[in-house]
Amino acid sequence: MSRSPFRRPFQFAVALFLAMFLAFPVQAANLKLDAKLVWGSDEPSKEHKPVDPALAATLTNTFKWKHYYVITNVVTDIPSRETRKVKISEPCTIEITELEGPKIEVKVIGKGKPVSKTVKQIQKGEVITIGGDAENKCAWFIVITQLE
Amino acid sequence: MKAELELKLQAYLDGELSAGDAREVDASLAHDPEAQQLLAELRTTVGVLRDNEPLMPLPESRDFYWSKIERAIESAQPERVQPLLAFWYSLRRILVPVAGVALVLFLGIASLKVNTVSDPLAHLAEVESLSEHVSSFSFRSQSQNMFVVWLHENADEQAATDSDDDFDDAVLQ
Numbered sequence: 001m002s003r004s005p006f007r008r009p010f011q012f013a014v015a016l017f018l019a020m021f022l023a024f025p026v027q028a029a030n031l032k033l034d035a036k037l038v039w040g041s042d043e044p045s046k047e048h049k050p051v052d053p054a055l056a057a058t059l060t061n062t063f064k065w066k067h068y069y070v071i072t073n074v075v076t077d078i079p080s081r082e083t084r085k086v087k088i089s090e091p092c093t094i095e096i097t098e099l100e101g102p103k104i105e106v107k108v109i110g111k112g113k114p115v116s117k118t119v120k121q122i123q124k125g126e127v128i129t130i131g132g133d134a135e136n137k138c139a140w141f142i143v144i145t146q147l148e
Numbered sequence: 149m150k151a152e153l154e155l156k157l158q159a160y161l162d163g164e165l166s167a168g169d170a171r172e173v174d175a176s177l178a179h180d181p182e183a184q185q186l187l188a189e190l191r192t193t194v195g196v197l198r199d200n201e202p203l204m205p206l207p208e209s210r211d212f213y214w215s216k217i218e219r220a221i222e223s224a225q226p227e228r229v230q231p232l233l234a235f236w237y238s239l240r241r242i243l244v245p246v247a248g249v250a251l252v253l254f255l256g257i258a259s260l261k262v263n264t265v266s267d268p269l270a271h272l273a274e275v276e277s278l279s280e281h282v283s284s285f286s287f288r289s290q291s292q293n294m295f296v297v298w299l300h301e302n303a304d305e306q307a308a309t310d311s312d313d314d315f316d317d318a319v320l321q
Contacts, residue, residue, distance in 0.1 A: 016252055070223045077215035115282050118297050132299040
């Protein structure tokens, strides 16, 4: 009995297709996020570490402040459908929850009281920033980016 | 009659017995009519087989016969395939792997598209103020690929109090 010449490519295609579908659960693995507390000011500061040039450019092109400094930098792994608390300063904590979508819910808690909640689909390369005014015409920013 | 004597009679007939055994068989035959009868039957059978064996003489020698077959094989021409059919076979030889690769690429790209499809509503977000003292507004900077939520204290609250609960200033402390 002769074998069909299409048999081998077809088998290979099916195997590849299955492999790609099996890769889906891998994508639903931990969400690795980088959360930074950034201080924006018009005055230069030698006491603080400036943000990396790429983020500095993004912030400068969006906000009015001239200088941006990293106060805290936390990298966290958030398992699927779980919540992680990230303390970014003494009075401020953020709770990040990985949701279906994939989306994240970011809850800002100041002095133990919930202040705001943001639910947003996160995409690689996108920056989610939650900010506000600070004293001396400065500003604070919580900058969240997806690492993996 | 003993089986041994029967075997000896066959060997006797074929001339395979030693002189001593042959004399012994002769002695037995002299007084054993049954042995004589068997010997006569065997002689008749041998004679019939010898005289009636069919002979199939080859028209040529064995070597010549096989060399003819060998020459026929060597000189055999491959069957001529029609040009259109030959073209189709050669085309199929190329098309089959090309189609296989194309299918694999198509499935691969389609799967990647499925994995990385950009949701047109991906930029939408839900922003909720959880404190009555804090309001927020949000915007998205397409050029910077940044989504911003800006929190600020309500104006009347801010005017009324310059209190310790000033969240905006508290974050950096």
